Amino acid sequence: MTSLLVLVVLVLVSVAIWQLTKIFDLTQVGGDADNSQVANDNDNNVNGYLMFAFLVFIYITTIVCVVKYGHFPLMSNSASEHGVEVDRLMWISMILIFFVQTITQALLHFFAYKYRGKKGNKALYFADNNKLEMIWSIIPAITLAGLILYGLYAWTNIMFVDEEAENPMVVEVYAYQFGWKIRYAGEDNVLGKANVRYIEGINDMGVDLADPNAQDDIQASELHLPKGVKVVFKIRSQDVLHSAYMPHFRAQMNCVPGMVTQFAFTPTITTLDMRETPEMQEKVANINKIRADKSKQLVADGKEALDPYTFDFLLLCNKICGKSHYNMQMKIVVESKEDFKKWLSEKTTIAQTIKSQEKKAEEGEVETDSTKVVVDSTLVAQKLK
Numbered sequence: 118m119t120s121l122l123v124l125v126v127l128v129l130v131s132v133a134i135w136q137l138t139k140i141f142d143l144t145q146v147g148g149d150a151d152n153s154q155v156a157n158d159n160d161n162n163v164n165g166y167l168m169f170a171f172l173v174f175i176y177i178t179t180i181v182c183v184v185k186y187g188h189f190p191l192m193s194n195s196a197s198e199h200g201v202e203v204d205r206l207m208w209i210s211m212i213l214i215f216f217v218q219t220i221t222q223a224l225l226h227f228f229a230y231k232y233r234g235k236k237g238n239k240a241l242y243f244a245d246n247n248k249l250e251m252i253w254s255i256i257p258a259i260t261l262a263g264l265i266l267y268g269l270y271a272w273t274n275i276m277f278v279d280e281e282a283e284n285p286m287v288v289e290v291y292a293y294q295f296g297w298k299i300r301y302a303g304e305d306n307v308l309g310k311a312n313v314r315y316i317e318g319i320n321d322m323g324v325d326l327a328d329p330n331a332q333d334d335i336q337a338s339e340l341h342l343p344k345g346v347k348v349v350f351k352i353r354s355q356d357v358l359h360s361a362y363m364p365h366f367r368a369q370m371n372c373v374p375g376m377v378t379q380f381a382f383t384p385t386i387t388t389l390d391m392r393e394t395p396e397m398q399e400k401v402a403n404i405n406k407i408r409a410d411k412s413k414q415l416v417a418d419g420k421e422a423l424d425p426y427t428f429d430f431l432l433l434c435n436k437i438c439g440k441s442h443y444n445m446q447m448k449i450v451v452e453s454k455e456d457f458k459k460w461l462s463e464k465t466t467i468a469q470t471i472k473s474q475e476k477k478a479e480e481g482e483v484e485t486d487s488t489k490v491v492v493d494s495t496l497v498a499q500k501l502k
């Protein structure tokens with residue numbers, strides 16, 4: 118609200134200044150002032166120097182942003198095999214852009230200054246220069262073609278998954294407003310069919326329980342992944358467009374209602390190891406410093422202090438999908454193969470969970486009318502545990 122008020126005040130002040138200059142101009146009519154509206158040497162000089170000032174402004178802004186915010190983008194420390202390639206591509210693009218923009222901006226502004234208008238100066242008629250045009254067309258064309266080809270090569274490498282030869286672990290990521298559900302394919306590594314029409318009671322992912330492949334499927338409320346194993350994510354959406362975004366693994370794929378999309382990667386760093394890396398420790402220490410400062414203020418106001426932050430990999434939604442989009446996230450735990458197997462073996466299959474639910478219903482322990490069962494992801498998660 119305060120910023121809005123400040124903005125309104127700034128706009129009103131600008132309007133007032135503009136009106137004042139108009140009044141000032143009107144008072145000059147008939148005086149000695151130059152009202153010809155044609156730029157004189159003085160105007161041209163001022164504009165020439167302003168060009169230089171703007172160049173300095175661009176450079177200073179760039180330097181300040183790199184120093185102050187340069188640590189925000191994730192451009193190293195990727196936690197997946199292909200992530201290294203994505204980071205390399207990003208670095209090459211950024212360095213190229215940085216290099217080219219530094220030079221071209223300097224040239225642009227310098228020449229605008231050098232050839233500013235001067236009384237008596239005449240523009241030179243210059244039809245064309247084939248050599249110059251070849252240079253500035255061919256160099257960018259080769260550079261861009263190189264970048265695009267390298268990008269295409271990286272993209273094909275990342276997106277092409279030979280499911281027969283590589284035999285990746287199949288995991289379903291199911292997006293809904295506003296959260297995620299996970300389904301493991303079980304022993305057979307094949308997901309049972311699923312459709313939104315089968316959603317009923319605690320079967321909130323719409324798994325077709327008549328499908329033999331669905332019998333060993335396991336639902337989870339946390340995404341656990343084994344280190345060093347290729348995982349292929351089969352991605353669905355219940356309602357609107359979402360985007361499954363796992364920034365630390367350099368992975369993102371749209372979740373489209375009515376179709377299955379996929380993305381595959383191999384996690385290379387466990388959650389525990391990632392917490393130990395110097396980059397992450399520095400980030401976490403910084404976050405906790407901000408939290409501690411905020412807590413002081415909260416405690417002073419008689420509120421509860423914030424808990425210290427510990428790092429966890431996250432699955433986020435990266436498509437604005439509704440009012441609670443900002444909170445659409447799920448914890449990802451990368452662990453050793455043994456720990457992962459142990460964690461998964463403690464889970465019951467969806468079929469078993471539903472069967473025991475039906476049994477309880479027959480014994481009159483729970484509400485039998487499925488329409489009265491409130492489907493809540495946390496409730497399902499507790500039941501599955």
Ligand SMILES: [Cu+2]
Pocket residue numbers: 292293358359360434435436437438442445
């Ligand atoms: Cu979403």
